[in-house]
Amino acid sequence: MGQQEKVATSLAGAVGEEISASLAPVDAELERRYPGDPGTRQPVHTVYVPGDVFDAGTIRSWGDQALAALDEHAPDAASFARVLGLTDDLAEPVYGRVRAKLEREPIEDLRVDFEDGYGNRTDAEEDEAAARAARLIAEAYEQGTAAPYMGIRMKCMEAPVRARGIRTLDVFLSGLIEAGGLPDGLVLTLPKVTYPEQVTAMVRLLEAFEKARGLTPGRIGFEIQIETSQSILAADGTAAVARMIQAAEGRATGLHYGTFDYSACLGVSAAHQASDHPAADHAKAVMQVAAAGTGVRVSDGSTNVLPVGPTAKVHDAWRLHYGLTRRALARAYYQGWDMHPGHIPTRYAAVFAFYREGFEQAAGRLARYVNRAGGDVMDEPATAKALSGYLLRGLDCGALDNGEVARLTGLTRTDLESFSAPRRGDLTASAQ
Numbered sequence: 001m002g003q004q005e006k007v008a009t010s011l012a013g014a015v016g017e018e019i020s021a022s023l024a025p026v027d028a029e030l031e032r033r034y035p036g037d038p039g040t041r042q043p044v045h046t047v048y049v050p051g052d053v054f055d056a057g058t059i060r061s062w063g064d065q066a067l068a069a070l071d072e073h074a075p076d077a078a079s080f081a082r083v084l085g086l087t088d089d090l091a092e093p094v095y096g097r098v099r100a101k102l103e104r105e106p107i108e109d110l111r112v113d114f115e116d117g118y119g120n121r122t123d124a125e126e127d128e129a130a131a132r133a134a135r136l137i138a139e140a141y142e143q144g145t146a147a148p149y150m151g152i153r154m155k156c157m158e159a160p161v162r163a164r165g166i167r168t169l170d171v172f173l174s175g176l177i178e179a180g181g182l183p184d185g186l187v188l189t190l191p192k193v194t195y196p197e198q199v200t201a202m203v204r205l206l207e208a209f210e211k212a213r214g215l216t217p218g219r220i221g222f223e224i225q226i227e228t229s230q231s232i233l234a235a236d237g238t239a240a241v242a243r244m245i246q247a248a249e250g251r252a253t254g255l256h257y258g259t260f261d262y263s264a265c266l267g268v269s270a271a272h273q274a275s276d277h278p279a280a281d282h283a284k285a286v287m288q289v290a291a292a293g294t295g296v297r298v299s300d301g302s303t304n305v306l307p308v309g310p311t312a313k314v315h316d317a318w319r320l321h322y323g324l325t326r327r328a329l330a331r332a333y334y335q336g337w338d339m340h341p342g343h344i345p346t347r348y349a350a351v352f353a354f355y356r357e358g359f360e361q362a363a364g365r366l367a368r369y370v371n372r373a374g375g376d377v378m379d380e381p382a383t384a385k386a387l388s389g390y391l392l393r394g395l396d397c398g399a400l401d402n403g404e405v406a407r408l409t410g411l412t413r414t415d416l417e418s419f420s421a422p423r424r425g426d427l428t429a430s431a432q
Contacts, residue, residue, distance in 0.1 A: 033246070034293035037389075039417060041396045042297055043108035043149050044351045045338045046256070050117040051129040051152075054110075056136050059147055063106030065341035067099065069307065073314045074345075083315045084322050084346070090353055098348045101398050106344060108397070109149040109335075112137070114168050115156065115191050116261075123164070130168045134175025141183040151187035153225075157198035166205060173220070177213050188222040189256065194230045196240060196247040203249050221251045223299075227258030229265045232283050242290035252296045255287045256337070259301030275301045275324055275336075284333060300328040302337035307346075318346045325350035334393060348397075355394030362387050363408035366419070370411065388419035 077095035140146035155165030307317035
């Protein structure tokens, strides 16, 4: 044992107590505004189906159409790999998992659309479609055929369609209540949000519904769709999207980028409206920074280039969609929109390849961090959080299996979850 060090201090204990007391409001504000990721599953995509098209067979139909597209245009792993540029070691695992996913769970998140994809109908027609959507979604959850997440996109809070949007939401939610209650996977989307006050109006609307139906306050959350320039930069120069998150009073679950409305708002010509346009990158970067730490997740938009027609054309569309999805994943946009059944094979291929090609490295780094084994990278608690989050996302979508993750990391899913969502103080303490 070496010589024991003499410890000297100069400050009275009251100094620390006074500082802590002065920062108590800031501590509370940090906890309220930045609670961190909720730790729940985030779907890898959202599929929008018009209210008049959605029926009991929609989910299975999309899966069957996607499988048929593979059968016709890429009937085996080698041909699919050639189209997308997959390496030999990924070809079979990715292709097999894509087909299995399309058979088991072709859609992770489905929104019945009563906005742009539905248009303006008579009140009686939209009432009927909203009530039907509620009944079919309730039946799907009861029968075990639902997607993990399902809901509707209502019309926006702008004056010309506000009353219709409110009524559609009321009809839909009331129908779910009458059918047995709100499902755990319920998701609502509020489109074309321009001012934080429109988000506040949505909060008041949901509060009124919860009170009318005797629900727990705060039970119903919603996504905010970013489709206008004003939602990114307000007239006073502030980032309006950050104020929208706060205006949601804890109910906001996601920010969804609307590729085509936003691009058109900025005057981008139709031929250049895409999710990799510089204007799109700027908007999503602002969304990402505004949402960081709040528990609100960011979703990319979609491509309108459909994989239809002769094989060469389908392959071109697949390559485009695959590339855009991989690009988004690298930028930490883990969710996007898919507009056609032909998009979901490349959605899952991109997601599965992303997680499988980085799996062994991520698992190894996390295992070394946990065991304090060192290595060629010095990881910190924040990186361990990112590594475990990466593995959890891979498990949730089906890219990875529990057994292989446990084998390489020595960790259970519960262990991974404890790393991916540590408390704020834990990160600070671990870094010291």
